[in-house]
Amino acid sequence: MVKFMAKSFFVCLVLLIGVIIGIQQANEGLKKMRGYEATETLGALQIHEKENGELEASILGNKLTSQDIKKKQEQLERIESFNFFSELGKWLSNCVQTFMSTMIHLLSEQIEQWLNKDKT
Known part of the structure; x- marks a missing residue:
């Protein structure tokens, strides 16, 4: 039984190391395929602070300002679409x-009634 457990542990360890090496190789391959080191595309959300202290965000490379967010919120409030499945669920x-x-x-x-019947 100990021999089986040792073999199983060894196999799991080899597979784990293989997965880690594979992830590293895939990351290096993506960097080589892109051809350059682009820091703005490494993360989905980037937040930068301007000189005047105002925050600027970019999601997947698209600049996003507070005016854009307010505009989209107003647009969503105007739409007021009817969701059939939501109403059906309610x-x-x-x-x-x-x-x-x-x-x-x-x-x-x-x-x-049953309890009152037993008391009488």
């Missing part, structure tokens, strides 16, 4: 809630 949850509360109420009444 209706279904209300039906289940009403059904369960009714069943609990009826069950509690039956238990009270």
Whole structure:
């Protein structure tokens, strides 16, 4: 049994080292394929502070300002689209809630009647 466990541990260790080396090789291959070291594309979100203290963000290389965010928020508020599945889910949850509360109420009444019947 000890021999089996030692072999299993050794195999797992070799596979783990292989995965780590493979990840490193894939990273190096992506850097070579790109052809240059681009710091702005290494992360999805970059935040820089300007000289005047204002923050500037870029998501996947696209500049993003607070005015853009406000504009998009206003646009989303104007759309007010109807989501069929959301409304269906709300209706279904209300039906289940009403059904369960009714069943609990009826069950509690039956238990009270049963307990009162035993007392008399």
